[in-house]
Amino acid sequence: MTTTTTRPAAASGPSDGPTAPGPVKLKTRREPERFALIGVWAIVIIIFSLTTDRFLTEGNISSMLGSQTVLLILALGLLIPLRVGDYDLSVASTLGISAMLVAILNVNEGWSIVPACIVAILAGTVIGAFNGAVVVKFDIDPFIVTLGMSTLLQGVLFWISDSATISGIDVGLSDAVLTNTVLSIPVNFWYAVVLCAALWWVFDYTPSGQRLLFVGQSKDMARLNGISVGRTRFLALVASGTIAALAGVVLAGTTGSADPNSSASFLLPAFAACFLGSTTLKIGRFNPWGTFIALYFIVTGTTGLQLLGAQNYVQQLFYGAALIIAVILSKILRQRNDRRLQNDARQAASAEAAQQSTNSKDIA
Amino acid sequence: MSSTGHAPTGTASSTPGTDVLRIAGLVKRFSGVPALGGVDLAVAAGEVHGLLGANGCGKSTLIKVLAGVHLADEGSVLVHGDEVPMPFGADGLRTRGLSFVHQDLGLTDAATVLEHLALDHVAAQGTLRRIPWGAERRRAAELLARFEVAVDPDARVDQLTPVQRAMVAIVRAVASQEQLAEGGERRAQLLILDEPTVFLPSADVGILFRLVDRLRQAGDSVILVSHDLDEVLEICDRVTVLRDGKNVGTRDVPGLSRDELVELILGVKIGAVTRPADGTTRSPEVALSTRGLSGERVRGLDLDLHPGEVVGVTGLAGSGIEELTNLLYGVEPLHGGSLSVRGEDVARPTPARMLDHDVVLLPADRKALGSAPRLTVLENMALPFLKSSFKGGRLRWGSLRQQSQDTCVRLHVKPADPAALFSSLSGGNQQKALLGKWLDTKPAVMLLAEPVQGVDVGARREIFRLVREAVAGGASVLCATSDYEQLVQLADRVLIFAEGRVVDEIAGDAITKDALTTAIYAGAAA
Structure with missing residues (x-):
């Protein structure tokens, strides 16, 4: 081990009082685990492009990126309550309600598409506000509240749709979200990228993002620091409801119809993407780009396996396994990370103590 | 029966x-x-x-x-x-x-x-x-x-x-x-x-x-x-x-x-440790004032905190001193009485409102209430400055990092690394970092609850020095602790609590360990 550099200059030079302790430079922390998922993703891509010749085609890439946009938007919305430490289990049903509202208002009621979409999104806001109000007002675990809301909304969904698929939604919506392409990828993918970037900016570069983070860490501590915990949690659920409804509008545009059975299947993949994402880029934190990477890692895996001839159920296998592995991984990575930081701090402290003793020897 | x-x-x-x-x-x-x-x-x-x-x-x-x-x-x-x-x-x-x-x-x-x-x-x-x-x-x-x-x-x-x-x-x-x-x-x-x-x-x-x-x-x-x-x-x-x-x-x-x-x-009388004279003078103005303040245990408290003084509060467990800082900071609801800061009445105090009035609290439970141990030192220390450093649509992390680094160096927080995980710091260093965070806000009133609990002797001395420096700069400090020995070195006057009321007040050179012990036990007996 290299000894700390003694400072002969300081001893002989003009004395300017006790030397101010300079900032201790820790060796820059490399956390290779942060990028592990990206590495695995790359390997998966290489394997599939070697084993199937249809994988790396423009059409397949475009379909992989474009087909899961609804899920990505939903997962990004879900990130917000997760960041404050709350679960929102009603996002998938909200998505279903929103898609169905677009269909009913546009097809059955003959509304034009724009107001139909606006009402659908506002419905999501109202659902989120209701969730948030119950959670904050009565201090109830959002897990239970949103679980109940989720089932209730499923019921409403079958009720208002007569358990039937409604098709024939204005093609304007399809054009707006799907048919138009940028760089031969459907435009809705780019919407999701913009949303992801916006969320990243809010989380990392605004006071609100930091408030979400602290509320998620410790509600009591956040309160003592002047953060309005109730309002933060309320707004987080409002945001997730609104974004889930937005995802519903995109779904209605992608399929041109609304199916009361389809929305429930979105819930678990969204959670899987969020949790797997928290093992990436910023370990132990729900973060948008991590979620983005995690989602497309899962999509790559399932698409590749299906191209290799796997059955449809491989999706469920993959999503379920990804969620479980993600939570285990994030636990392990966090513990390892903590240990390493602890060691670093101890080393720095002892190095500093050693330096101080050499300094005092120099003076003596 | x-x-x-x-x-x-x-x-x-x-x-x-x-x-x-x-x-x-x-x-x-x-x-x-x-x-x-x-x-x-x-x-x-x-x-x-x-x-x-x-x-x-x-x-x-x-x-x-x-x-x-x-x-x-x-x-x-x-x-x-x-x-x-x-x-x-x-x-x-x-x-x-x-x-x-x-x-x-x-x-x-x-x-x-x-x-x-x-x-x-x-x-x-x-x-x-x-x-x-x-x-x-x-x-x-x-x-x-x-x-x-x-x-x-x-x-x-x-x-x-x-x-x-x-x-x-x-x-x-x-x-x-x-x-x-x-x-x-x-x-x-x-x-x-x-x-x-x-x-x-x-x-x-x-x-x-x-x-x-x-x-x-x-x-x-x-x-x-x-x-x-x-x-x-x-x-x-x-x-x-x-x-x-x-x-x-x-x-x-x-x-x-x-x-x-x-x-x-x-036992034998311990050599009188007194607070070194540091030339601070108590201002006649009132920084924080309560009239008839009551809580779960505290009963009808009239208190005036002046700029330029440290007021110690001590008593036996259950005497109300644990509750006092929480009441003053609005963490627990007042059962009665009024609270004003620099002459302005605070009707229903909450931590957010007290912060707006430049009143800060360093809570006793450092791990659960004082900090987010799983976040970095920078994030913990930046918390009071989020609003002021949100410029041009984004947080200026660069200047926040510089500020927390400077504070860490000045307060001898080791390691002085804003990127370190907060929980990786020792108890004394955590407390110094949290104190530094609040000192940077230039508070009018600092409420300290058991400020040196679980803090080693060296850091303890530095914390006392920092608190006295803040007081010299015109802050008003209230320190509630059951470990009253520290008040000998820290306080300008000490209020003795028993059964939720102030039963005695000791000021200046009269604050010795013996005097405090006698007063505390006498108060509890009364």
Whole structure:
């Protein structure tokens, strides 16, 4: 081990009082685990492009990126309550309600598409506000509240749709979200990228993002620091409801119809993407780009396996396994990370103590 | 209700002269520093034995050794004359018939008295047994009747009064040891009560002591840990006083005066440590003021904090000092009275409102309330500055990092690395970082709750220096602590609390350790 550099200059030079302790430079922390998922993703891509010749085609890439946009938007919305430490289990049903509202208002009621979409999104806001109000007002675990809301909304969904698929939604919506392409990828993918970037900016570069983070860490501590915990949690659920409804509008545009059975299947993949994402880029934190990477890692895996001839159920296998592995991984990575930081701090402290003793020897 | 007819027969098994518990030369060191330096203690059957001493004298360490929390390094422990091999194991001496009731009582609010008693009884016989509720109910009723504790077995713990809770905890502790001692005649038990009275209204202390007396009548022994000298003199047969981890003596209570006891606890007068004069002057203005402020324990407090002074607040546990900083910061709702900052009335104080008035709190529970341990030092320290450094649509992390780095260096936080995980800092460094965070906001009033709890000596001195510097800069500081020694070095005046009220005020050079101790015990007696 290299000894700390003694400072002969300081001893002989003009004395300017006790030397101010300079900032201790820790060796820059490399956390290779942060990028592990990206590495695995790359390997998966290489394997599939070697084993199937249809994988790396423009059409397949475009379909992989474009087909899961609804899920990505939903997962990004879900990130917000997760960041404050709350679960929102009603996002998938909200998505279903929103898609169905677009269909009913546009097809059955003959509304034009724009107001139909606006009402659908506002419905999501109202659902989120209701969730948030119950959670904050009565201090109830959002897990239970949103679980109940989720089932209730499923019921409403079958009720208002007569358990039937409604098709024939204005093609304007399809054009707006799907048919138009940028760089031969459907435009809705780019919407999701913009949303992801916006969320990243809010989380990392605004006071609100930091408030979400602290509320998620410790509600009591956040309160003592002047953060309005109730309002933060309320707004987080409002945001997730609104974004889930937005995802519903995109779904209605992608399929041109609304199916009361389809929305429930979105819930678990969204959670899987969020949790797997928290093992990436910023370990132990729900973060948008991590979620983005995690989602497309899962999509790559399932698409590749299906191209290799796997059955449809491989999706469920993959999503379920990804969620479980993600939570285990994030636990392990966090513990390892903590240990390493602890060691670093101890080393720095002892190095500093050693330096101080050499300094005092120099003076003596 | 049946009278205690069995009282005289209970002592049959303990032969006279055999102590229930005999401790000799017990040593416990923490990283080389002895917390117990050879303690001797003998508790006879049928006696109530007081265990006394100032903060940090080793009382709690001794209890924790007996309870199996700490392992002793040297010494011998005999129970009923049989030497207990060390180490004791996780259950400590519970398996030998000692039972413990700690200050927090260890009851679950949502469960009934019956459930508490039945759980102990049935769980002792195996995990998957059916609980015979009928039999358990009769047993619980019989137990409560025997100790003359008038409590409904079906009452939930949170429906009981404080003294009822304490008595249920005692009955439960004693009863659970009885089963272990079964199989033959009943041996005298030893119950250890660790400050059982601090949360009790003084009128109810007598009720609790009647129960203790009943145990003594039955031939059991009780060790009573207490700060309240008058209670000790009232109920105990003998007292043992610890100081700096050693016995200073065991005395018979009859004939022992209160003054003698205080002298035993304090020992030789400690060389007066006084606060070095630093030329700070108290301003006549008022920074924070309360009139008739009341909370759960605090009663009708009139307080004026001036810029340029440190006001110490101390008292025994339960005197209201724990609550005071929370009330002033709006963490707990006021039950009455008014609060104003720099002449401005704060109608319903909340932490956010108090922060707006430049009042900050350094809470006692650093890990849970003071910081987010899993976030970085930078994120923790940046919290008060988020609004001011949100410029041009984004947080200026660069300047926030520079600021926290500068503060860390200035306050000798080691390592002075804003990117470090907050929990990776030692206790003293965490506290300095949090203090630095608030100092950077240039607060008008700083409320400190146990500011040097779990902080090493070096950091302690630096924290005192920083607080005095802030005061010299015109801040007003209130420091609430039960570890009153620090106030000698820190405070310009000290308010002594008892029963939620200020009972005494000591100012300037009159603040010495002796003066504080005397005032605290006098206040508690009044």
